[in-house]
Amino acid sequence: MKRRITKSINVGDAKIGGDAPISVQSMTKTDTRDVQATVSQIKGLEEAGCQIVRCAVPDMEAAEALAEIKKQVDIPIVADIHFHHKLALKSLESGVDCLRLNPGNIRDRTKVEEIVKAAKERAVPIRIGVNFGSLPPVGKIGLTGGISRHTDGVNELPKVGDVEGGQFTIVDHMVETGLWEIGVLENLDFDLIKISLKAFDIDTTVEAYRRMAKLVPYPLHLGITEAGTAKGGSIRSSIGLGILLFEGIGDTIRVSLSDEPNEEIITGLGILKSLGLRKEGATLVACPSCGRADVDIRKLANTVEDLLRKTKTPVKVAVMGCEVNGPGEAKDADVGIAAGVGRAIIFRKGKKSKIVQEEDMLKALMEEISEVEKELVKS
Numbered sequence: 009m010k011r012r013i014t015k016s017i018n019v020g021d022a023k024i025g026g027d028a029p030i031s032v033q034s035m036t037k038t039d040t041r042d043v044q045a046t047v048s049q050i051k052g053l054e055e056a057g058c059q060i061v062r063c064a065v066p067d068m069e070a071a072e073a074l075a076e077i078k079k080q081v082d083i084p085i086v087a088d089i090h091f092h093h094k095l096a097l098k099s100l101e102s103g104v105d106c107l108r109l110n111p112g113n114i115r116d117r118t119k120v121e122e123i124v125k126a127a128k129e130r131a132v133p134i135r136i137g138v139n140f141g142s143l144p145p146v147g148k149i150g151l152t153g154g155i156s157r158h159t160d161g162v163n164e165l166p167k168v169g170d171v172e173g174g175q176f177t178i179v180d181h182m183v184e185t186g187l188w189e190i191g192v193l194e195n196l197d198f199d200l201i202k203i204s205l206k207a208f209d210i211d212t213t214v215e216a217y218r219r220m221a222k223l224v225p226y227p228l229h230l231g232i233t234e235a236g237t238a239k240g241g242s243i244r245s246s247i248g249l250g251i252l253l254f255e256g257i258g259d260t261i262r263v264s265l266s267d268e269p270n271e272e273i274i275t276g277l278g279i280l281k282s283l284g285l286r287k288e289g290a291t292l293v294a295c296p297s298c299g300r301a302d303v304d305i306r307k308l309a310n311t312v313e314d315l316l317r318k319t320k321t322p323v324k325v326a327v328m329g330c331e332v333n334g335p336g337e338a339k340d341a342d343v344g345i346a347a348g349v350g351r352a353i354i355f356r357k358g359k360k361s362k363i364v365q366e367e368d369m370l371k372a373l374m375e376e377i378s379e380v381e382k383e384l385v386k387s
Contacts, residue, residue, distance in 0.1 A: 020084025025227030301329035
């Protein structure tokens with residue numbers, strides 16, 4: 009698939025856009041003012057494969073805490089700011105690598121100018137986040153004060169798939185909002201910009217990104233907002249993000265889940281690997297099992313997957329439940345196992361390597377994988 013080539017920016021030491029690999033992001037779910045808890049969660053995210061992390065900044069104490077957090081972690085930090093320009097300025101002083109901020113929420117042009125000046129001096133990008141849940145009133149982009157969401161007209165806008173040509177839709181409003189926000193920054197001679205356009209509906213999100221990708225040169229951060237729990241949200245995000253990534257759209261991604269943040273990274277990396285956009289790490293092939301299986305394939309496959317989670321080598325591993333079809337069905341795997349009655353065949357590239365007893369099969373498989381990894385590293 010051909011990637012959309014965008015302007016390249018740097019978020020800390022992470023290159024975004026251009027020809028850079030797609031980065032996986034997450035957001036801490038701790039109280040940012042609790043430095044120890046936040047650092048611990050970020051370190052766990054980094055170990056899981058997270059490359060950029062966002063932290064909420066609800067008040068000045070949180071903005072000040074970012075300085076100490078920044079000292080103790082290795083991945084870039086994005087400060088999530090709403091409404092208060094002094095929190096953005098303090099976050100920049102604390103050394104954050106990016107701001108997630110909508111100029112329209114600040115409202116006062118002189119305050120926006122202060123933020124942009126400070127960000128430009130530090131070469132810190134600003135991510136504009138257009139979310140369906142916080143759009144400005146219809147027809148009043150840039151004039152957001154004092155209008156209830158129940159009377160602002162946004163909820164009355166049709167989806168793009170529900171209308172015929174010519175009618176103003178929610179996607180039109182999202183894109184217009186994003187372009188206005190971008191214009192505010194561009195008019196201040198600032199172009200270290202990344203943008204997201206998120207909604208819960210997959211069709212709305214996909215169409216908004218498609219349109220924006222044709223209109224601006226900036227990197228796009230992909231996400232389905234409020235996607236749901238680890239199971240349902242992962243499915244929804246995989247479909248929405250998968251469509252866009254397959255079309256070459258997207259430079260960073262976040263899978264937003266109501267679960268532990270590490271689950272977001274696991275799903276995000278899985279999406280990229282499934283599309284061939286991430287080579288690093290193990291790929292597991294596993295049969296769904298059936299009445300022919302003589303061992304608990306589900307348990308074996310999940311155990312192997314957990315053991316391979318920290319693997320950086322691009323090794324492909326197959327776990328199959330049938331000695332007859334297993335090696336052939338997974339013949340392109342670097343190493344695999346086909347379990348039978350009381351024994352298992354360990355194979356490489358579909359060819360038998362050894363036969364082991366059932367009680368030894370997990371250990372034997374992991375040893376074989378280790379040997380294959382060493383060979384792959386040497387090559």
